[in-house]
Amino acid sequence: MNEQSGRLWVVATPIGNLDDLSKRAEAILCEVALIAAEDTRHSGALLTRIGSRVPTIALHEHNERDQVARLIEVLQQGGNVALISDAGTPLISDPGFRLVRAAREAGITVSPVPGPCAAIAALSVAGLPSDRFIFEGFLAAKASARRERLQQLAAESRTLIFHESSHRILDAVRDMAVVFGAQRQAVIARELTKVFETVLSGSLAELLERISADPNQQRGEFVILVAGASGEEADATLAEGRRVFALLCAEMAPARAARMAAAITGAPRKQLYQTTAD
Numbered sequence: 001m002n003e004q005s006g007r008l009w010v011v012a013t014p015i016g017n018l019d020d021l022s023k024r025a026e027a028i029l030c031e032v033a034l035i036a037a038e039d040t041r042h043s044g045a046l047l048t049r050i051g052s053r054v055p056t057i058a059l060h061e062h063n064e065r066d067q068v069a070r071l072i073e074v075l076q077q078g079g080n081v082a083l084i085s086d087a088g089t090p091l092i093s094d095p096g097f098r099l100v101r102a103a104r105e106a107g108i109t110v111s112p113v114p115g116p117c118a119a120i121a122a123l124s125v126a127g128l129p130s131d132r133f134i135f136e137g138f139l140a141a142k143a144s145a146r147r148e149r150l151q152q153l154a155a156e157s158r159t160l161i162f163h164e165s166s167h168r169i170l171d172a173v174r175d176m177a178v179v180f181g182a183q184r185q186a187v188i189a190r191e192l193t194k195v196f197e198t199v200l201s202g203s204l205a206e207l208l209e210r211i212s213a214d215p216n217q218q219r220g221e222f223v224i225l226v227a228g229a230s231g232e233e234a235d236a237t238l239a240e241g242r243r244v245f246a247l248l249c250a251e252m253a254p255a256r257a258a259r260m261a262a263a264i265t266g267a268p269r270k271q272l273y274q275t276t277a278d
């Protein structure tokens with residue numbers, strides 16, 4: 001560890017309500033030598049509000065590789081740097097991973113300033129099991145890739161968390177109802193901490209009907225949470241996986257057949273492969 005180095009602060013900022021910025025976040029954003037922001041214009045409003053005059057540089061997915069070297073240099077020369085994204089916690093469906101990795105590799109201290117995170121805020125009010133969950137971020141924009149990913153998650157027993165935008169909310173919920181089954185329980189958390197915050201719960205079929213009927217429910221930012229598959233659902237998926245696996249085994253090597261059957265049905269590949277070993 002280089003004692004002369006500055007510190008990289010990874011600072012969470014509000015996901016809607018600006019009062020959610022913590023006091024510590026505010027102090028750090030006023031004190032550091034440089035702020036790396038996903039969109040400097042967007043973050044400018046927040047920084048002006050708190051009276052920060054710290055210079056900002058843009059760090060987004062298209063320039064992260066180039067900016068990392070520059071930021072590491074600032075840190076190595078003793079400057080403290082804060083990393084923020086447009087909203088919520090950096091690195092969570094947001095840029096910053098490369099910077100954090102490079103800083104840690106260079107022996108620079110990286111400290112979190114925790115705060116808002118849409119996925120966790122949504123989980124905290126969803127009323128779905130929260131002891132175990134998986135975060136899937138955004139699904140693919142292309143329908144075939146989106147459905148394929150959902151299919152792979154069909155037998156997942158942990159609560160599933162997705163980010164979604166207004167452009168695809170209807171398509172995503174419709175595909176989930178088809179792939180996970182219309183009766184699977186889910187929650188749509190929209191515009192959290194903002195004026196039009198709504199948290200809808202019900203089966204995927206009920207939610208689809210509700211948001212299809214009301215264009216207002218298709219506006220804004222969304223977190224979709226889906227209950228994990230029940231034991232029976234997982235058993236049914238495995239049975240279907242085994243059926244497809246058996247058919248494919250007649251045409252190809254078992255390893256390939258297991259991979260394909262898992263992709264088609266969502267059944268766990270290892271369990272399918274074990275079927276041959278049993």
Ligand code: SAM
Nearest residue numbers: 088089092093117118163164191192221222223
């Ligand atoms: N890093 C952010 C975080 O920690 O929440 C997430 C950034 S990601 C690019 C943006 C997505 O987060 C949105 O498309 C939406 O899925 C979700 N999101 C952000 N703010 C939200 C809010 N106020 N209500 C619901 N979802 C939100």
